[in-house]
Amino acid sequence: MAPTDEAAAGHVTDHGGGVRSLRVPIPDNPLGHTLVHLLDTDRGPVLVDTGWDDPTAWDTLSAGLAACGTSPAEIHGVVVTHHHPDHHGLSGRVREASGAWIAMHAADATVVRRTREAEPGLWLDYLAGKLARAGAPEAHIAPLRAARAAGGGGGLPGLRPALPDREIVPGELLDLAGRRLRAVWTPGHTPGHVCLHLEETHPAGRPGNGRLFSGDHLLPGITPHIGLYEDPDDATVTDPLGDYLDSLERVGRLAPAEVLPAHQHAFTGAQDRVRELLAHHEQRLTGLLRLLARPLTPWQVAERMEWNRPWEQIPYGSRNIAVSEAEAHLRRLVKLGRAEVAAGGEPARYVAV
Numbered sequence: 001m002a003p004t005d006e007a008a009a010g011h012v013t014d015h016g017g018g019v020r021s022l023r024v025p026i027p028d029n030p031l032g033h034t035l036v037h038l039l040d041t042d043r044g045p046v047l048v049d050t051g052w053d054d055p056t057a058w059d060t061l062s063a064g065l066a067a068c069g070t071s072p073a074e075i076h077g078v079v080v081t082h083h084h085p086d087h088h089g090l091s092g093r094v095r096e097a098s099g100a101w102i103a104m105h106a107a108d109a110t111v112v113r114r115t116r117e118a119e120p121g122l123w124l125d126y127l128a129g130k131l132a133r134a135g136a137p138e139a140h141i142a143p144l145r146a147a148r149a150a151g152g153g154g155g156l157p158g159l160r161p162a163l164p165d166r167e168i169v170p171g172e173l174l175d176l177a178g179r180r181l182r183a184v185w186t187p188g189h190t191p192g193h194v195c196l197h198l199e200e201t202h203p204a205g206r207p208g209n210g211r212l213f214s215g216d217h218l219l220p221g222i223t224p225h226i227g228l229y230e231d232p233d234d235a236t237v238t239d240p241l242g243d244y245l246d247s248l249e250r251v252g253r254l255a256p257a258e259v260l261p262a263h264q265h266a267f268t269g270a271q272d273r274v275r276e277l278l279a280h281h282e283q284r285l286t287g288l289l290r291l292l293a294r295p296l297t298p299w300q301v302a303e304r305m306e307w308n309r310p311w312e313q314i315p316y317g318s319r320n321i322a323v324s325e326a327e328a329h330l331r332r333l334v335k336l337g338r339a340e341v342a343a344g345g346e347p348a349r350y351v352a353v
């Protein structure tokens, strides 16, 4: 069912200065919606993110664009903050309707290429191996091996993200007629996450440096998932949490007058929010160090970390994400010289130094 124009209008917020946000629903997800931003340029409207690839989301996006006096067919370009499906999902459909270009950071474009080309089963093999190394119990890994043996694992059905055709280069202005939008590389949530800094003066004259489209990097009331970059083809020991904390400081230094995130709502006080998040992660790392008074595997750490519900109630898939998040924190502690891998083979056990 397509939303009525009136309902669509309720999904649109005018932020002034040729910037509007459209609330595009994410089906069956507690986040509720993606805030897709519409930026007027001299060559036509440009989208920052597009929303989940789903008929209701598409109808809502189309109705929202109509309420703004435009349509998917008129979109000039799509700027993607990161490759996740709630941001990049509809990019391909917008390009089909309009011939718009799609721009993305090279590191996330690599993830998209990998997702499209992945051999069936590659992901299951990777996940099973990774969980075994993290010390997951055999009962947790068994369903993955069973699915593999049954010939499954061709990735998520219908998830074939669009290949971008332009690269977002960190520090450079995007090629947008009549606008000053600069890319700020903010890895952490994904390896190629970018924030987009609209350098023009705030339309309401708020103090600070322009406005920041922050994607999932900086949100007013939730902390984004920071796990591993999960690349089956790359054995490099990355430090996504370290990347994220550096990226937070980078956007804090920008001191934007207003932040336009991809979820929840627009907000001011970017530097305060950055400080809060830095403190939150510092606290989490300190709590983790206390757990590491004796050697623990990443799985054991995940079991003992604080989540939004008791470990026993965390569903299967979310446990895998939690282990990834625990590993990201462990890697950070190792990098900081506050923890190390204890002697004695796989699964790796970590201990405070």
Ligand SMILES: [Zn+2]
Pocket (backbone or CB within 6 Å): 082, 084, 189, 216
């Ligand atoms: Zn995301």
Ligand SMILES: [Zn+2]
Pocket (backbone or CB within 6 Å): 084, 086, 087, 216, 262, 263
């Ligand atoms: Zn998101």
